[in-house]
Amino acid sequence: MKIVALETIRPAVQPNLLFVRLHTDTGLTGLGEAFYGARAVEAYLHESLAEVLLGVSDPTPERVAGLLTGYVGYQGAGVETRGNGAVDIAVWDLLGQVSGLPLTDLLGGTVRDEVAIYNTCAGPGYISSSARQEARNWGVGSGERYEDLRAFLTDPAGLARDLWDQGIRGMKVWPFDTAAERTGGTEISQADLDQGLAVLAAVREEVGLGMRLMVELHGxxxxxxxxxxxxxxxxxxxxxxxxPLRADATAAYARLARVEGVPIAAGETCVGRRGFMPLLDSGAVDVLTLDIQWTGGLTEARKIASLADAYAVPVAPHDCTGPATLATCVHFVCSQPNGLIQETVRAFLHTWYDALVTGLPEISGGVARPGRAPGHGVRLREDLPDAQRRTTRL
Ligand SMILES: [Mg+2]
Structure with missing residues (x-):
């Protein structure tokens, strides 16, 4: 089997998303994706990586991973790493299709048949107008069924009850971000603190301690x-x-971890084992929230999970970044001994994820189950509206 074409697809519905398809001479196609700066990643893939990938025979993840590492661009989740991560996921998907096995089997089989999920309380338009993580890019709509960002700001009790009634026992909110943007994060006033805490108080009052409550501070x-x-x-x-802090502020993390009774999660922007090592060494992190594509792909992600396991730290993969990544995450977290919980965004699942692909994992009653289709199982719908395509062929 030989890679004969690299195709990129930018769907209009989410301008930050780039699908990557690796076509082979057998007719099989592997699907990966990158999130943020889609045009820049697309340019890197066609102008720098295609010449490396096209013609590669029997592309296994480890073999291709050796080809992806360039002389520069391997530290940080920059364009090269995000592009490489997309290719890596596509290669794993190809391996699954060649062998007829789902990713869970390729990763050694399931440790658990299903994993608990939590809902990140974004709306359908969250982070879709630029590649910035800021309140101006929250894309808050009005009236949509799953405008969960507006809901946590204006009716947190109603949102918590709605999630609870769907069987979802975890929710993530970020009620302090606008305060951080006002001061550059240097300080928080009592009024801003009280406003954010009111969101948490409302959730606890409505559904009690049975709801896992994650508070996102976005570094x-x-x-x-x-x-x-x-x-x-x-x-x-x-x-x-x-x-709570940028992930590279490891000495500050070590000091912050002295606060009693507040587990710290971090890591979605860290890249590779060597990128996670200082954070793990700090002893400050209770959960690693690695992002499978941003960290360079599944090949690296599973090694990070093993590294975290050596530190007795569980992993909880990030999902705000696309449907193929989410499917890959569910296979991953169900096959790792230290897989804890999976992030999901119901506002994405029920809108643009579903509009773009088939084969998403089964998610209901507060759990996700990996599918049995080969690879990660996600396939693009053939009639994507308003998608920009570019292909480099052998
Ligand atoms: Mg996060």
Whole structure:
């Protein structure tokens, strides 16, 4: 089997998403994807990576991984890493199709048949107008069934009840981000603290402690301000507080971890085993929220999971980044001994994920189950509306 074409597809519905298809001379096609800066990743793939990939025979993940590492661009989740991650996922998908096995089997089989999910409370248009993680890019709509971002800001109790009634026992909110944007994260006022805490209080009052409550801080804070937030959050028993600081502030993480009763999750922007090592060495992180595509692909992600296991730290893969990645995540988390829980975004699942692909994992009653189709199982719908395509052939 030989790779004969690299095709990229940018769907209009989510301008940050880039699908990557590797075509082979057998007719099999592997699907991967990259999120953020889709045009830049597309240019890298066609102008730099295609010449490396086209003509490669029997592309196995480890063999291709050796080809993907360039002289520059291997540290940080930059364009090269995101493009490489998309290719890596596509190669795993090809391997699954050649062997007729789902990714879980290729990864050694299931440790668990299903995994608990939590809902990230975004709306369908979240992070779709630019490649910035900021309030201006929240894309908050009005009136949509799953506008969960507006809901957590305006009716957190109603949202918590709605999720609870769907069997979902985990929810993630980020009620402090606008305060961070106002001060550059240097400090938080009592009024801003109280406003964010009111969201958590409403959820706890409505559904109690049975709801896992994740508080996302998006790495926006200085250490003293983050410490103030964590101390204030402790009485609400968060399941974790995510990215209180940028992930490379490892010494500050070590100090922040002294706050009692608030587990810290981090890592979705870290790349590779060597990128995770300082965070694990800091001893500050209770959960690794690695992103399978941003970290360079599944080949690296499974090694990171093993590394985390050596530190007795569980992994909870990030999903805000596309349907093939989510499917890959579910196979991954169900096949890793330290797989904890899977992030999902119901607003995406029920809108643009479903509009773009078939073969998503079965998600209901608060759990996700990996499919039995070969590879990750996700296939593009053939009639994608308004999609920009570009192909480089052998
Ligand atoms: Mg996050």
């Amino acid at each position: 926006l804070w200085s250490r003293p301000a983050a410490e103030r937030i964590l101390v204030a959050l402790a009485p609400y028993r968060p399941y974790w507080v995510e990215d």
